[in-house]
Each structure stands twice: as C-alpha cells, then as structure tokens.
Amino acid sequence: MAKALIQMALDSLDFDQTIALAEQVAPYVDILEIGTPCIKYNGLELVTALKSKFPNNLILVDLKTMDAGEYEATPFYEAGADICTVLGVSDKATMGGVIKAANANNAEAQIDLISVKDKKAVATEAARNGAQIIGVHTGLDAQAAGQTPFADLKDIASLNLGVRISVAGGLNKNTIQDTVRAGATIVVVGAAIYGADSPAESAKELRALVDAA
Ligand SMILES: O=C([C@H](O)CO)[C@H](O)[C@H](O)COP(=O)(O)O
Numbered sequence: 001m002a003k004a005l006i007q008m009a010l011d012s013l014d015f016d017q018t019i020a021l022a023e024q025v026a027p028y029v030d031i032l033e034i035g036t037p038c039i040k041y042n043g044l045e046l047v048t049a050l051k052s053k054f055p056n057n058l059i060l061v062d063l064k065t066m067d068a069g070e071y072e073a074t075p076f077y078e079a080g081a082d083i084c085t086v087l088g089v090s091d092k093a094t095m096g097g098v099i100k101a102a103n104a105n106n107a108e109a110q111i112d113l114i115s116v117k118d119k120k121a122v123a124t125e126a127a128r129n130g131a132q133i134i135g136v137h138t139g140l141d142a143q144a145a146g147q148t149p150f151a152d153l154k155d156i157a158s159l160n161l162g163v164r165i166s167v168a169g170g171l172n173k174n175t176i177q178d179t180v181r182a183g184a185t186i187v188v189v190g191a192a193i194y195g196a197d198s199p200a201e202s203a204k205e206l207r208a209l210v211d212a213a
Pocket residue numbers: 009010011035036037062138139140168169170171188189190191192
C-alpha cells in the first residue's frame with residue numbers, strides 16, 4: 001500500500017511568513033496547502049511563488065469554493081495548483097465545475113465535507129462524479145467546540161469509494177498514526193506544525209510517524 005501523504009496547512013495571512021514556513025517544512029511534507037484565509041488575503045501571486053520555489057511539493061489551494069466552480073478554480077489551476085478544494089455543501093454543478101477545471105489542467109479536485117449533513121451520500125456522489133479526493137474535515141471553529149474528524153473518517157473509509165481520503169482537523173503526533181491506520185491517505189496538519197517551537201522538527205517527527213504507520 002502506498003504511504004500516506006502529509007499536507008502542511010499554511011494558515012498565516014502574511015506572504016513572506018508563509019514562504020518562510022514553507023521553506024522550513026517542505027523537505028518533510030508532500031503537499032503545501034495554502035489555507036483559505038491565506039489564499040483570500042494573498043491571491044494567485046502566492047500560488048505562483050510557491051509553485052516555482054517548491055517544485056518537489058504538490059500545491060493545494062484551499063478555495064472552499066461555494067459557487068461558480070469552474071470559473072473560480074480555473075485560474076488557480078492555471079497558476080500551478082495541483083489540487084483545489086470545493087465545498088460538499090455546494091451545488092452538484094459547482095462541484096462538477098471544479099472537477100472539470102481540474103481535469104482540463106491535469107490536476108485534482110477535493111470535495112471538502114466540512115458542515116455537510118449526509119457525508120456518506122455526498123462523498124459517494126462526488127466520487128461517482130469524478131472527484132479524486134474526499135476531504136473529511138473538522139474546521140477550526142468546530143474544533144474549538146470540541147469536535148474531531150475521527151467518527152466521520154470511519155464512516156467514509158467504510159464506503160471503499162476508491163478515491164483518496166484526506167483528513168484535517170487538529171491532527172498531531174498523538175493522533176496521526178491512528179488516522180492513517182483508519183484509512184486516511186492524506187493527513188493534513190496545521191497548528192501542530194506552525195505552532196511548534198521548531199516547525200521543521202515537528203514536520204520531521206510527523207514524517208517519521210506517518211512512514212512507520
Ligand atoms: O482547513 C483548515 C481550516 O478550515 C482553515 O482554513 C485548516 O488548515 C485545517 O483544519 C488544518 O489545520 P489544523 O486543524 O490546525 O491542523
């Protein structure tokens with residue numbers, strides 16, 4: 001079985017800090033994620049910069065698109081995004097538009113199940129419609145209210161949809177191996193890396209844990 005990928009969520013608003021953090025963690029992670037607040041603040045220029053500075057990492061742009069899927073996602077794919085996210089609560093046509101834009105650019109679309117009520121149904125339909133990645137996601141606000149992504153991961157993994165499953169929501173060194181063993185093929189880490197005394201050391205430790213899981 002292929003090793004799980006590690007995705008680092010770059011959630012700063014500051015352009016230069018984002019590049020500096022990416023420089024520290026890039027050797028240890030597979031995917032550099034431009035978080036939603038960060039992409040809204042910095043825009044396409046940051047995608048172009050990360051893509052050129054980190055050719056060995058995939059770039060995920062966490063657009064969380066809600067409408068006008070193809071129109072919104074296309075410039076980000078053209079700027080170098082390997083993966084863009086679209087909300088699972090959006091219209092089927094919106095998700096379809098992002099999937100279409102991804103395919104036109106030899107890239108991938110991720111359906112984010114954040115705040116979706118019937119997650120199994122949305123994930124099943126999205127996979128059938130060509131989404132390459134399903135994102136099980138407990139957002140920062142839901143985390144603050146004590147929620148975790150683990151029960152949702154169990155539900156989605158049990159469907160055996162044949163697509164990759166990304167998991168985000170407060171993962172850290174204590175939970176990352178169980179998350180991989182439960183079926184995550186992409187594990188997303190934000191605060192546990194950028195909030196550490198040494199983000200590079202934290203990313204290195206997580207890499208070793210994921211590779212050993
Ligand atoms: O996607 C995220 C959030 O919704 C803000 O955009 C986070 O980047 C994601 O949850 C990963 O960060 P942590 O939960 O801090 O690991």
